[in-house]
Amino acid sequence: MSERADFILDDGQDRRTLRFTGALTLARIGDLPARLDALDPLPDRIDLSGVERMDTIGAWLVHRLAQHEAEVTGADPDQAHLLEQVSAADKPLKIRPDTRPPFLRVMDEIGAATLQAGRTLIGLIGFFGLTVITGWRLIREPRRFRFNAIVRQFEVVGVEALAIIGLMSFLIGIVIAQQGAVQLRQFGAEVFAINLIGRITLRELGVLMTAIMVAGRSGSAFAAQIGSMRLAEEVDAMRTIGVSPMEALVLPRVIAGTVLMPLLGFYASIVAMIGGGIFCWLSLDIPPVTFVQRIREVVPMTDLWVGLIKAPVFGVIIAMSGCFQGMQVKGNAEEVGLRTTAAVVQAIFLVIVLDAVFAVFFSSIGWI
């Protein structure tokens, strides 16, 4: 290994000479830069004849030192060339973008987020309109209906989700029954756990939990699929061939979401009730026959309608958020990830807001 970089100062009668020794390379440089910075007064001659090897970093240090009117001597042709190259590259450069005061930055971010939210809302409404128009065109020209694409989405969104939604609902049914029983036991009214299970699953939790699961499973998949198709210019290719991306990509997914959400929601409610029923049977000694009888007595038909009316609306919201965010992707792969996250967050947020609106609406029309 060559020797580490060092220097010798030589104070002559009228000139101060700095002789570099060793290897002026990144690996051997050690604390040389700091020691050079501490030099005072600066040398007016730099001698490189003792340097074994030099790389651009060594050359840069020499160049930096030589800027203060110092003469460089003893460089061999290669070193001279390197010095020349480095000094040619000496241009001021910003490392990071300018930062602004924190207060301004916060204000800026709030403003940008508000604008973004507004734009997204307007975009989503526009997208909804476009979907409706496309749907209307399809109804008038049924031969353009993409049957295969829709069946495929049914399979992905519905059939493949049955296992996970079933398991989730079953466990939720058990949790409701167990928690309800614990609380109601204090009043000796354990049997009312059945009311709780029947009504809350059909009215609220069945559909809501399904919506959250579908948003996480399918809404995100819609955004990611369409997003990566946008990146690969597949969507643009479709347009140039005359295939409408709204017809081929968005509508099948929206239809699948709309049709399958009620089915999945109903399925989830039933499985949750089965879970609750099994808990009642094993833990509260209520036999299944009694459980079913009791359910039929205490759960009004309107509860089922409440769930079934909400479900397709949630389905539309989830599918549209996914497709909308997917279509917004442009630029790079990072955007796909951001948009996918945005699609899920947006879908769940809108679903919960709408659920609250529905709750107020149904209670005011007397479906309590």
Add this chain to the structure above:
Amino acid sequence: MSEKGAIIRIRGLKNSFGDQIVHDGLDLDVRRGEILGVVGGSGTGKSVLMRSIVGLQQPVAGTIEVFGEPIAGRSEEEAQDMRRRWGVLFQGGALFSTLTVAENVQVPLREFYGDLDDRLLDEIAAYKVAMSGLPAEAGPKYPSELSGGMRKRAGLARALALDPELLFLDEPTAGLDPIGAANFDELTESLKKTLGLTVFLITHDLDTLYAICDRVAVLADKRVIAVGTIPELLALDHPWIQEYFNGPRGRVAADATKRHSGNGRDADRPMTELGA
């Protein structure tokens, strides 16, 4: 038959993905201080070869020596010592997307030489960026704000951050316009001269081969079928080599080179009249 002064020495390399064998019995020597062009049809495993040499791909069989020491079976520390002596430019630049261009250049410096002070790091990043031919405005920009060509230059600046002895370039001119590609060739050549680099250059670009490569290695039939200067390769009677260099595009590139050397100019001048 080992060549003297080989900076990379590959013997009997075998790589496979599942049933698909990419390399089988591949031998190659890269000499110190040369620019070795690596060519081959699509899917002949040029990038896989590069990945094997830098240790990203575990070969099934064979030995690879870089700087005279085997790649396989090294401790993490020894591997780090080797990594600070080479630079790699990936096809798309592979810049870290959360860092600015200048910060990207500083990453290897911070990683390997953490005791350099921030002011010097900033200065180093500045001249590296300038040396790789990027404008000063590019420094504080994020990779997503750059064009493909600028990203490659920034990737090169990062690959050169440690003043490596050995530089790997994976299709550096692919996707660049002819002027940008010619500039990139000039840059590679001048860096080689200035820094005494050895360059392992994967390319499809015939102009690059003619302009700056000292030797060319041809990958086909799962191994290196020939290594040599272009005239040496042309003397061989292999159909793929003949078609590659004597095809319509090969001839145009060769003519352009001849024209330039006929004028007594460097062969690495921009070949902008190619399109005419």
